[in-house]
Amino acid sequence: MSEITPSRKTGRPKGYIANYQPQTKTLALLDAVDMVLTEYREHWPLTIRHVFYRLVGAYGYPKDESFYSKLIDHIGNARRGRVIPFNAIRDDGVVTHRMDHFDDQNHFLRHVRVLGENYHRNMLANQNLHVEVWCEAAGMLSQLFKVSREFSVQAYSSGGFDSLTAKKDLADRICEIAKPTVILHLGDYDPSGKSVTVDLKRIPLTADQMFRYSLPTAAQEDRQPHRAMGG
Known part of the structure; x- marks a missing residue:
């Protein structure tokens, strides 16, 4: 088998940055980022979008695509330079399907034991209502679920004008549960946030x-098809 080598060379370092030395303006930005991360420490990991909106709202940074793109780059470099902890930021770029496969019988038995140790009764099972909570911004879902799970309320995210499939799945789920249903909705004050079915x-x-x-x-430019600034 031949060795695998990079297809091209670039000047950008890969992996951790050993001698990370940001410029003065970048240091000022990272100080503000650190204050945001400290303020919301109990909600880690945050998305960069969370940090972006807090910088805009509390520290006067511009709400535009240019600054958001720069922030992504600077936070990425700061994480690789070990200035920002990796577990402080959540990147939602990978999607996969779960596989409940086991190496052997002992592996399966350990899995069952863990399930038993983490047993939680469904608090909605004997209630007259079924409750769900929905939010537009996918970046909010992790924090929202930390609150809703204590009440056995499932959290969902479906930004913008969601798919017909999502609506059909919701209707089928409500019909199967066969209870009056309350959906708590958190969304933008815009057409996609107000138009629900x-x-x-x-x-x-x-x-x-x-x-x-x-x-x-x-900003007006944020209302274009790109949704990164919309929450």
Whole structure:
């Protein structure tokens, strides 16, 4: 078998950056990022989008694609330079399917033992209502689930105008459960955030909340097909 070699050489270092020396402006940005990470330490890992919006709202950084792209690069380099802990940031770029395959019988028995040790009764099983919580921003799902799981409430994410398949799956699930259903929805105050096809109780974002907290609106360019700035 022939050796595997890189197809091309670039000046950008790979893996960890041993001598990471950011410029003065970058250091100032990373200091602000560190303050955001410290503020939200109990919610780690955060997405870069979470950090972006906090920098915009609390530290006056611009809400545009250019700054967001730079932030992605700087945070990536800072993680590789061991300035930002890897477990502080969540990258949601990999999707896979779970395989419950086992090396042998002992492996399976260990798996069953762990399942038993982590048994949790479904708190909705004997309730008259079925409850779900939905959010537009996929980056919110991890933090949202940390709260909802304590009540046996499943959390879902479906940004923008979700698929017909997702709507059909929701309808089938509600019919199978055969209970009156309450869906708590967290979404943007925009067309995709307000146009829903099921009865639900909207929590955020509402017009009253926008005025009460003086929330900034998305830049016009953010309303184009790219959704990274939309939450």
